[in-house]
Amino acid sequence: MMDLSAISPAALVAALIAASTPILLAAIGELVVEKSGVLNLGVEGMMITGAIFGFAASVETGSPWLGLVAAMIGSAILALIFGVLTQYFLTNQVATGLALTLFGLGFSALIGQGYTGIKPPPFPRLDIAGLSGIPFFGRALLSHDYIVYLSILLVAAVWYFLKYTRPGLVLRAVGENHDAAHAIGYNVTRIRLMAVAFGGACAGLGGAYLALVQVPQWTEGMTAGAGWIALALVVFASWKPWRVVLGAYIFGGVSILQLNLQAVGVNIPVAYLSMAPYIVTIIVLVIMSGDRTSAPASLGRVFHASS
Amino acid sequence: MFRLEARPQPSRFWIAVTPILAVIATMIAGGLMFAVLGKDPLASIRMIFWDPLMGEYAFYYRGQLLTKAGPLILIAIGLSIGFRAGIWNIGAEGQYIIGAICGAGVALAAYPVQAWYIFPLMVLAGGLGGWAWGMIPAILRNRFGTNEILVSLMLVYVAQHLLSSMALGLMRNPEGMGFPGSRNLQQYPSAANPELIAGTGIHWGVVAAFLSVIVAYVFMSRHMTGFQIRLMGESPRAATFAGVIPKRVVTFTLGLSGALAGLAGLFEVSGPAGQITIDFASGYGFTAIIVAFLGRLHPIGIMLGGLLMALTYVGGNLVQQQAGLPAAAIQAFQGMLLFFLLAFDLLSAYRVRLVKREHR
Numbered sequence: 001m002m003d004l005s006a007i008s009p010a011a012l013v014a015a016l017i018a019a020s021t022p023i024l025l026a027a028i029g030e031l032v033v034e035k036s037g038v039l040n041l042g043v044e045g046m047m048i049t050g051a052i053f054g055f056a057a058s059v060e061t062g063s064p065w066l067g068l069v070a071a072m073i074g075s076a077i078l079a080l081i082f083g084v085l086t087q088y089f090l091t092n093q094v095a096t097g098l099a100l101t102l103f104g105l106g107f108s109a110l111i112g113q114g115y116t117g118i119k120p121p122p123f124p125r126l127d128i129a130g131l132s133g134i135p136f137f138g139r140a141l142l143s144h145d146y147i148v149y150l151s152i153l154l155v156a157a158v159w160y161f162l163k164y165t166r167p168g169l170v171l172r173a174v175g176e177n178h179d180a181a182h183a184i185g186y187n188v189t190r191i192r193l194m195a196v197a198f199g200g201a202c203a204g205l206g207g208a209y210l211a212l213v214q215v216p217q218w219t220e221g222m223t224a225g226a227g228w229i230a231l232a233l234v235v236f237a238s239w240k241p242w243r244v245v246l247g248a249y250i251f252g253g254v255s256i257l258q259l260n261l262q263a264v265g266v267n268i269p270v271a272y273l274s275m276a277p278y279i280v281t282i283i284v285l286v287i288m289s290g291d292r293t294s295a296p297a298s299l300g301r302v303f304h305a306s307s
Numbered sequence: 308m309f310r311l312e313a314r315p316q317p318s319r320f321w322i323a324v325t326p327i328l329a330v331i332a333t334m335i336a337g338g339l340m341f342a343v344l345g346k347d348p349l350a351s352i353r354m355i356f357w358d359p360l361m362g363e364y365a366f367y368y369r370g371q372l373l374t375k376a377g378p379l380i381l382i383a384i385g386l387s388i389g390f391r392a393g394i395w396n397i398g399a400e401g402q403y404i405i406g407a408i409c410g411a412g413v414a415l416a417a418y419p420v421q422a423w424y425i426f427p428l429m430v431l432a433g434g435l436g437g438w439a440w441g442m443i444p445a446i447l448r449n450r451f452g453t454n455e456i457l458v459s460l461m462l463v464y465v466a467q468h469l470l471s472s473m474a475l476g477l478m479r480n481p482e483g484m485g486f487p488g489s490r491n492l493q494q495y496p497s498a499a500n501p502e503l504i505a506g507t508g509i510h511w512g513v514v515a516a517f518l519s520v521i522v523a524y525v526f527m528s529r530h531m532t533g534f535q536i537r538l539m540g541e542s543p544r545a546a547t548f549a550g551v552i553p554k555r556v557v558t559f560t561l562g563l564s565g566a567l568a569g570l571a572g573l574f575e576v577s578g579p580a581g582q583i584t585i586d587f588a589s590g591y592g593f594t595a596i597i598v599a600f601l602g603r604l605h606p607i608g609i610m611l612g613g614l615l616m617a618l619t620y621v622g623g624n625l626v627q628q629q630a631g632l633p634a635a636a637i638q639a640f641q642g643m644l645l646f647f648l649l650a651f652d653l654l655s656a657y658r659v660r661l662v663k664r665e666h667r
Contacts, residue, residue, distance in 0.1 A: 041456065081646065090311070090657070091649040094395055094456070098596055099649060103642025109635030110344075220635070225464050232457045271472030278461040282447070289453040304311065 012256060017148060018214060020252025022047070022206035022223075024151050026230035027237070027244045028158055029202025034234055035162060036195035037175035037298035041097025042082050044227025045104020046200050047207035050075040052108040054208025055120055055218045064123045064212055068147075071208035072201040078104060079200020083193045086302075093300050105221060115218045123147075123213045147209050152245070154202070159241040171195060175296035178303045188303050203227065225278065232281045238294040247284070254280045311657040321655035326601055326608070329647035330615070336647070337640045346630050354629065355622030355637075368621050370508030374579050375620045377513035378403070378571035380613035382595035384519045385564030387604040388527065392536040393543070394560045398444065398459025399568040400592025401466035402437040406569025407576035408473055409436030411489060411583050414498035415478055418490065425497040429573060430511075437569015438562050440466065445561035449554045455561065463592070471585045478583050489583040492576065500578035512574025517610070519567060524606040536560065568592060590638075597645045616641065 026043050033040050053074035058067025082100045085091045123145050162168040171191060174181045178188045210226065211218055229251055237243035258273040266273070334356070338348035359368035382399050389396050396402075410433030417425050444458040478489040492498045503509050527533035539546040539556050547553065571591065580587055598616050602608030623637030653659070 085646065085650055089650045089653045091652060095600060095645075096649050098397060099642055099645035102593060102597065102645060103639060106635050106638025106640070106642050110633055110639050113633050113635070225461070228457060228460050232461070235454065235457070269472055269476065271468045271475075275465045275468045278464045282453075282458050282461050285457055286447055286451045286453050289447075289451050304313070 012260065014144070016249060016252040016256040017144060018252075019256050020248040021148050021151050022210040022214065023226050023230045023233060023251060024245060024248035025147075025154070025206035025209065026203040026227055027233040027248060028151070028155050028241060029199035029206075030230055031234050031237070031239060031241060031244060032158060032162075032171070032202075033195050033199035034299055035175045035239060035296055036171050036192045037178055037296050037301065037303075038083075038086065038192050038196055039093045039097065039300040040079065040082055040100070040196060040199060041094060041231065042079070042100025042104065042227075043199075043203050043230050044223055044225065045101035046075040046078055046203035047104075047210070047227040047230075048108040048221070048223045049078050049104045050204025050207030051211035051222060052112040052115070052207075052218060053204065055211040056111060056115055058120050058212060059115060059118055062121050064121050067120070067212055068205060068208050071204040073204075075204025075207065076197045076200040079196050079203070080193065082200075083196035086196075087189045087192055090302050090304055093302075101227070109220045112218050112220060116220075118217065120212050120216050120218075123216070145213055147205070147213065155241050155245055162241070172296070175298055178298045178301070182303070182305060188305075192303075203230070206230070229277065229281055232285055236284050236288050238288070239296065240294070250284075251277060251281065310660045310662045311653070312660055314656060314658055317655045322603055325651040325654055326603065326612070326648060328651050329601075329644060332647040332651070333640065333644040336643055340636070340639065340643075341632065344632065344636070346626075346632055351626050351630055351632065354626045355619055355640075358625055359618060359621040366506070368625070370502075370506050371621045372508065372614065372617050373513050374508040374510065376613045376617035377510070377516045378575055378591045379595050379598050379616055380516040380610055381512065381519055381571040381574075382564075382568045382592060383598035383602065383609045383613060384516075384523045384606060385567030386595055387599040387602065387606075387609055388523065388533075388536060389560035389564050390540075390599055390604050391527070392540045392556050392560055394557055395456045396441060396444070396459050396561050396564045397456055397596060398440075398461075398463045398592070399564060399595055400588060400590065401459070401463035402440045402565040402568035403572035403575075403592045404463075404466040404470050404588050405440040405572070406433040406437035407572035407580075407587060408470065408478075408583065409433055409569070410573030411478065411492065411576050414492055414495060414577065415489060417498070418495060421497045423497070426500070426577070429498060429577060430570065433573025434566045434570045437572065438566035440569070441561045441563075441565015442558070445558045448557055448561075455557070459561075467588060470583070470587060474583050474585045474587070480582075487585055491581045493578075493581040498577055500574055502578075510574060510578040512571060512578060515570060515574065516613070520606045520610045527606065532559070568595075594641060597641055600645060600648055619644075 026047055030040065030043055050071035054067040054071030057070030058064045078100065082096055085096050086093050162172060170186055174186060174188050174191050182188050207223060210223065215222065233244055233247045233251065236247040255277045258276045261268070262270055262273050334352050338352050341351040342348045359365060359372060382403065386396055386399055410429040413429045413432045414425060440462060443462060444455040447453040447458055448455045474487045474489065480488060480490045500510050500512065527537065535546065535551045536556055538549060539551050539553060543553070576583060576587065594616060598609060598612045601612030601615065602610070619637055619641060623634070626632040627634055
């Protein structure tokens with residue numbers, strides 16, 4: 001029997017914010033990478049690696065915080081493999097990103113062998129005294145864990161960095177025209193490596209959030225395309241940080257809504273509801289793909305100083 | 308200090324040698340990985356690369372080799388033609404699933420009629436299904452400029468959900484006592500894709516794979532469209548001046564790679580797999596990407612690459628059973644191989660010069 005009144009709007013908003021956080025984190029990292037002119041298609045691989053690194057480290061140490069740190073470092077190192085291959089070995093970025101995803105999926109499953117069915121240490125929730133009790137807003141917006149707020153802060157920081165700081169301007173210059181940036185004397189390769197490592201750390205954090213807070217447990221291939229959705233988000237957002245937030249919450253909303261519809265027993269087979277987030281991603285990509293002007297001009301192009 | 312000098316033309320010598328170097332490097336790095344996991348590295352590597360071919364039970368494993376290489380080669384041939392043109396279909400896994408569903412659908416609809424035309428109809432349906440699934444990113448890219456990488460990949464997840472809905476619902480075996488999964492096509496002679504020569508592992512899919520290698524070779528090196536595809540990948544601007552219509556190339560390559568992946572799915576579901584099940588998709592569509600690169604996007608190379616990759620699958624199973632190595636280790640191993648391949652590619656496009664650090 002279908003009963004839509006069983007879905008509470010406040011709980012829905014709270015759930016969609018939590019569900020969006022992993023893709024939001026991964027997408028804001030990838031946005032910085034792409035702004036520097038590098039297309040890293042390995043987000044899925046870095047996320048799943050972050051998920052298992054974070055999970056394993058927090059189970060072994062008992063500290064969820066150490067788990068997050070391990071996830072960020074692990075995924076950043078993985079991202080640097082991609083960085084070194086594309087920047088020093090001048091490999092094709094599409095192929096190398098795919099390799100990163102394939103490797104990450106296998107590697108994470110390998111490490112994660114002994115960790116299925118274990119519960120990770122609980123993650124502390126940030127309850128601001130008095131505020132969480134406010135009707136609707138308290139439940140929907142003010143009773144989340146630290147990472148949710150951190151993700152918003154991170155978006156603000158990236159926005160400020162890219163728009164108002166000198167290093168941010170340099171990074172954008174490298175992404176728009178690497179030959180010109182090189183000619184003025186900026187080290188294109190080093191700047192891009194740093195951006196790639198940052199993107200890896202963000203994706204790792206997103207993956208760890210998925211495994212430690214949202215699910216919370218480890219299963220093989222648990223990211224289930226979240227990394228790819230994050231890539232689509234960057235396109236959707238036209239490389240603008242705040243639009244990443246909007247996009248992430250729309251996707252989070254769709255996936256939470258379909259889960260809720262499954263729970264209340266809507267008369268649509270579960271398999272079709274589960275397709276919804278992916279189909280919505282395609283539709284959104286179609287709508288947004290008319291706008292090509294905002295993409296960094298050097299995106300995906302190989303840079304070699306002597307050529 | 309090393310300095311890279313761009314070669315005027317990619318070195319033919321290094322193009323041929325780099326895959327071998329990459330395999331050796333992967334063996335070394337993989338051996339290290341196995342050692343870290345507490346396995347004997349030499350024994351593990353021997354078990355993957357040697358035992359399936361020359362070991363004690365090789366007569367059994369050699370047959371599996373062709374069975375696994377068939378779909379990999381068939382899919383990779385299709386992908387490589389698109390990759391040559393700079394069109395990235397990475398959703399072959401989805402097209403493979405849809406091809407299997409369409410082909411099996413024909414068989415299940417016809418059951419229990421016995422007739423010679425059922426299997427050819429299934430082949431047609433499988434190819435068309437994969438083609439249609441591949442046309443979605445093609446049409447969206449041509450019409451709206453949507454990125455075909457992301458769309459084709461999203462469609463993999465859609466196909467996977469469709470597959471589980473089929474296995475649990477529409478295509479479930481009515482005599483299966485409630486278990487998920489369709490009827491077994493191997494027990495339905497008109498729809499079965501059996502081993503053609505006992506012990507070799509050759510079924511119609513393997514035959515199709517080898518045919519596709521020959522056709523692709525002739526097509527890419529002798530046919531005008533093949534030339535246009537290569538031209539578009541190497542210099543899109545020059546291609547438009549030469550009269551290549553990019554949209555047509557997009558439609559052609561995505562449709563073709565979809566159709567071949569769909570065929571691979573059909574041959575798999577009617578042959579080795581036998582039925583539509585929830586876990587029917589085995590990742591061939593993704594591994595085929597590695598095969599395409601391993602073969603340098605060249606048909607003959609892809610054939611060899613497909614055989615090598617099949618060897619890592621068969622050998623991987625062997626280490627899993629005998630040395631207790633996890634299945635995922637092979638996946639990581641294959642990913643590593645792609646990393647090394649891409650890295651060594653540098654040698655064919657650039658000359659590496661050792662130079663003394665210049666004083667500026």
